[in-house]
Amino acid sequence: MEIKVKRVMLRHLQMKLKAPFTTSFGSFQKKEFILVEAIDEDGVSGWGESVAFPSPWYNEETVKTNWHIIEDFLLPLLFQAPIAHPEELQQRFSIIRKNQMAKAAIEGAIWDLFAKKQELPLHKALGGNKNRIEVGVSIGIQKSVDDLLRIIERYVQDGYRRIKIKIKPGWDVDVVREVRRRFPNVPLMADANSAYSLADIDRIKALDEFRLMMIEQPLASDDIVDHATLQAQIKTPICLDESIHSAEDARKAIQLGSCQIINIKIGRVGGLSEAKRIHDICQENNIPVWCGGMLEAGVGRAHNIAITTLDNFTMPGDTAASSHYWEKDIIVPEVVVRNGTITVPEQPGIGYEVDRRQVDIYTSYVKVYRP
Ligand SMILES: O=C(O)CCC(=O)c1ccccc1C(=O)O
Numbered sequence: 001m002e003i004k005v006k007r008v009m010l011r012h013l014q015m016k017l018k019a020p021f022t023t024s025f026g027s028f029q030k031k032e033f034i035l036v037e038a039i040d041e042d043g044v045s046g047w048g049e050s051v052a053f054p055s056p057w058y059n060e061e062t063v064k065t066n067w068h069i070i071e072d073f074l075l076p077l078l079f080q081a082p083i084a085h086p087e088e089l090q091q092r093f094s095i096i097r098k099n100q101m102a103k104a105a106i107e108g109a110i111w112d113l114f115a116k117k118q119e120l121p122l123h124k125a126l127g128g129n130k131n132r133i134e135v136g137v138s139i140g141i142q143k144s145v146d147d148l149l150r151i152i153e154r155y156v157q158d159g160y161r162r163i164k165i166k167i168k169p170g171w172d173v174d175v176v177r178e179v180r181r182r183f184p185n186v187p188l189m190a191d192a193n194s195a196y197s198l199a200d201i202d203r204i205k206a207l208d209e210f211r212l213m214m215i216e217q218p219l220a221s222d223d224i225v226d227h228a229t230l231q232a233q234i235k236t237p238i239c240l241d242e243s244i245h246s247a248e249d250a251r252k253a254i255q256l257g258s259c260q261i262i263n264i265k266i267g268r269v270g271g272l273s274e275a276k277r278i279h280d281i282c283q284e285n286n287i288p289v290w291c292g293g294m295l296e297a298g299v300g301r302a303h304n305i306a307i308t309t310l311d312n313f314t315m316p317g318d319t320a321a322s323s324h325y326w327e328k329d330i331i332v333p334e335v336v337v338r339n340g341t342i343t344v345p346e347q348p349g350i351g352y353e354v355d356r357r358q359v360d361i362y363t364s365y366v367k368v369y370r371p
């Protein structure tokens with residue numbers, strides 16, 4: 001069976017976040033992203049979501065660079081020939097350097113389409129083995145420690161399996177100390193989004209006493225060398241996020257001892273096929289992985305759920321309930337979390353219906369592409 005894509009629709013969506021989300025690099029008030037719909041000769045639709053943000057704060061990609069790369073380079077390659085398996089796209093797209101989030105958005109839509117044609121849920125098509133996944137929640141920097149404690153309280157009561165807080169210089173050791181005092185046993189971790197350098201090593205070392213599950217990306221977003229130096233001097237496991245774009249990056253980071261855990265984001269690594277490769281190389285090296293988040297709407301959330309069913313996703317990820325961020329998500333049913341777990345959907349493809357009426361409400365413009 002071959003997939004022949006006859007039409008691709010790119011939609012530009014804007015969704016209001018329930019509350020602003022603040023990291024060490026900036027604050028998000030709303031979500032703006034590209035929704036990809038790839039339609040084949042039988043009229044079956046596959047869905048993908050670009051996780052690039054409007055500004056190049058997290059990495060160098062943006063909504064506009066993604067649109068440009070998809071329109072001018074990836075769609076012509078996609079339309080060039082039928083696709084026997086979504087894993088072929090990596091090779092086909094390899095003449096385009098980097099631009100992982102743009103590639104992942106297209107590849108994700110084709111994986112969904114492929115799974116639907118095979119009448120398989122996406123997680124089965126990927127080789128996953130779970131019907132339930134454990135999830136945590138990521139909590140942005142707040143105005144006060146009291147606000148943060150109140151929010152954590154709510155998510156602990158909801159049953160989330162671990163709490164991640166964002167840190168930055170000035171919102172770190174004292175904050176973590178307060179959180180630990182109030183919640184002595186909650187599985188807790190901190191994400192610095194590259195806010196520190198080796199000059200801050202004493203500050204980072206001071207976190208060792210709080211029994212964090214890990215510290216995520218403390219140093220530069222393109223670094224794996226200083227992280228190895230740091231890991232040798234702290235007890236808390238380092239988890240890399242921004243620094244890992246490929247299975248090759250993962251191999252090198254593992255070899256250097258730059259981390260003990262890897263956060264896999266499908267968008268950051270160029271798609272589900274590469275995410276699987278990173279999963280595999282980490283598994284071979286006893287490095288646990290978990291699925292990161294990029295404030296995704298429902299389609300991206302569904303892809304995250306599917307990849308998390310692979311065996312070596314042994315730590316709770318950032319895929320919270322739709323209602324954590326959205327008044328109304330773009331999928332039916334929405335992603336719900338019960339007792340800190342999500343039941344993996346068994347319908348073909350991503351396993352959720354895209355709510356076209358809701359998509360229309362959030363869409364600011366659409367463009368249609370044909371071979
Ligand atoms: O809930 C989520 O989607 C994860 C939120 C999160 O931590 C995050 C959000 C935006 C950009 C980067 C990150 C990150 O994991 O570093």
Ligand SMILES: [Mg+2]
Pocket residue numbers: 191193216217241242263292
């Ligand atoms: Mg992170």
